[in-house]
Amino acid sequence: MYITVLGSAAGGGYPQWNCNHPNSRRARAKDVAAPMRTQSSLAVSCDGERWTLFNASPDLRQQINDNPILHPHGGLRASPLKAVVLTNADVDHVTGLLSLRESQAFNVYATARVQLVLAQNSIFNVLNPQYVARISMSLEQSLAVSTADGAALGFEVVPFAVPGKVALWLEDASKGDNFGSVAEDTIALEVRESGRIKFFYIPACARMTPALAARIQGAPLVFFDGTLYTDDEMVRDGVGHKTGQRMGHMSVSGAEGTVAALSHLQISRKIFIHINTTNPILIAGTPERQAVESSGWEVSFDGMRLEV
Amino acid sequence: MYITVLGSAAGGGYPQWNCNHPNSRRARAKDVAAPMRTQSSLAVSCDGERWTLFNASPDLRQQINDNPILHPHGGLRASPLKAVVLTNADVDHVTGLLSLRESQAFNVYATARVQLVLAQNSIFNVLNPQYVARISMSLEQSLAVSTADGAALGFEVVPFAVPGKVALWLEDASKGDNFGSVAEDTIALEVRESGRIKFFYIPACARMTPALAARIQGAPLVFFDGTLYTDDEMVRDGVGHKTGQRMGHMSVSGAEGTVAALSHLQISRKIFIHINTTNPILIAGTPERQAVESSGWEVSFDGMRLEV
Numbered sequence: 001m002y003i004t005v006l007g008s009a010a011g012g013g014y015p016q017w018n019c020n021h022p023n024s025r026r027a028r029a030k031d032v033a034a035p036m037r038t039q040s041s042l043a044v045s046c047d048g049e050r051w052t053l054f055n056a057s058p059d060l061r062q063q064i065n066d067n068p069i070l071h072p073h074g075g076l077r078a079s080p081l082k083a084v085v086l087t088n089a090d091v092d093h094v095t096g097l098l099s100l101r102e103s104q105a106f107n108v109y110a111t112a113r114v115q116l117v118l119a120q121n122s123i124f125n126v127l128n129p130q131y132v133a134r135i136s137m138s139l140e141q142s143l144a145v146s147t148a149d150g151a152a153l154g155f156e157v158v159p160f161a162v163p164g165k166v167a168l169w170l171e172d173a174s175k176g177d178n179f180g181s182v183a184e185d186t187i188a189l190e191v192r193e194s195g196r197i198k199f200f201y202i203p204a205c206a207r208m209t210p211a212l213a214a215r216i217q218g219a220p221l222v223f224f225d226g227t228l229y230t231d232d233e234m235v236r237d238g239v240g241h242k243t244g245q246r247m248g249h250m251s252v253s254g255a256e257g258t259v260a261a262l263s264h265l266q267i268s269r270k271i272f273i274h275i276n277t278t279n280p281i282l283i284a285g286t287p288e289r290q291a292v293e294s295s296g297w298e299v300s301f302d303g304m305r306l307e308v
Numbered sequence: 309m310y311i312t313v314l315g316s317a318a319g320g321g322y323p324q325w326n327c328n329h330p331n332s333r334r335a336r337a338k339d340v341a342a343p344m345r346t347q348s349s350l351a352v353s354c355d356g357e358r359w360t361l362f363n364a365s366p367d368l369r370q371q372i373n374d375n376p377i378l379h380p381h382g383g384l385r386a387s388p389l390k391a392v393v394l395t396n397a398d399v400d401h402v403t404g405l406l407s408l409r410e411s412q413a414f415n416v417y418a419t420a421r422v423q424l425v426l427a428q429n430s431i432f433n434v435l436n437p438q439y440v441a442r443i444s445m446s447l448e449q450s451l452a453v454s455t456a457d458g459a460a461l462g463f464e465v466v467p468f469a470v471p472g473k474v475a476l477w478l479e480d481a482s483k484g485d486n487f488g489s490v491a492e493d494t495i496a497l498e499v500r501e502s503g504r505i506k507f508f509y510i511p512a513c514a515r516m517t518p519a520l521a522a523r524i525q526g527a528p529l530v531f532f533d534g535t536l537y538t539d540d541e542m543v544r545d546g547v548g549h550k551t552g553q554r555m556g557h558m559s560v561s562g563a564e565g566t567v568a569a570l571s572h573l574q575i576s577r578k579i580f581i582h583i584n585t586t587n588p589i590l591i592a593g594t595p596e597r598q599a600v601e602s603s604g605w606e607v608s609f610d611g612m613r614l615e616v
Contacts, residue, residue, distance in 0.1 A: 121430060
């Protein structure tokens, strides 16, 4: 399978529009150690010709322009993009659908809960239902991803729940500490080809559980939530009032963090994705970047290409 | 007043994601005669410090990155963007709101009908109502655009109806040829400073009427709908089945076209904006570009800066 990282940043991208954190200033100043990043999304393909998006970021139009694999060919109106798989209804994961106008055939896969949210927001009707099928995925059920005309794209996804929280814009403060979140609100994807696990895509995860650790043990490749380096860095740096835990993200560092939690698992490649503007691993040469790299992790970047 | 053209292309941008028209191929090939264009939007300011968007395109994050006037300064979380004025609910005019997350104060102005559409689409709740006020504009009533804390930004807009049609994703086929469109669905903006007309922003217009001609007569500057060069060019070029009239856009050329319709009016500067991938005026040196330029028109481009 071929994988291209279309975007490696968390919601808002790097730099975020209203963020004047030193990290963001370095990106705007075109510092080569701090390249700009669009919002997190993968393009996945078994044949290198027909591609599936994992999440549709608000930066999708720019991501398509920047990645020739997604340029149209073979017709006056055409696209190699054949399917989109959504892991939740976050603005940074669904807004790109609005850039996939109008009469191009592809499938949109999401849990029933996320499909309901899309149905309740009529703006997504810009996706012409004559061309775009919306297909519900069920947790723990393997799904063969296909083109709109039913041709198999050669791989299966198994959606599974991970600890997390409902999308910010769907939070219900009346429902207590978890804002009305249910299991389907934050899912990850196990990706299989010919029945064999190829990789995991886990762009949001609030904590490691024994079940999740057991599941990803032995995997050839894991993309994992790299939002924050430390739980309170947004508060500490004065750019926000929310901790990682409040936002549904475990941190990279610390005794309960991702590097520690995955250190005893046998995983061939471990790659951080969905990285927030405040996270020092964004920037080449920082002690934090060096720490994660010396722990066997990679930091994804826009345009990163992998084969598994 | 200062004006920067953030985006000069019609919905979908140039190139559009699934468009393989020769024009789009030239843009992707980085042909210097055919620079890429993002979706139509203006940034407007009286003081060069505080800016108002006229429409929020899906490319807004890229547009902010590309235009230093919109970079944050003066605080860790800050933005020179103080207000957004919407002319309709088209996906290419409202989607950018979703990139203006989360806790940044600004005002969103739109007609009551467009505000209702935003209210009915809960995804726009990503704009935190504690910070972002949604203010209804009334047709033909002058409105002083202000910051969220009520400071005047130094100019007024007078929204007025122009011939057009409701946004594609809101079309109601049961309601006949105009798909349920009403006057508020397509508006233009008359922009005044100290009571004097500075310019008109008319990114969509289905036909010239005597009232519209009389209104813009004598203006210092008009931005006008440049979607299509000829009404049937999308059909003729094999990239679509809709005419300009079906989409609510008059064409640039022809006896009923914009160049002819405005030729007898005294307008100091006339600039095409909202230009579709199929329009030959996108490309420097084409006979069509030469024809509009020799008729006294300019073709806007991303990053174009004006002072009026």
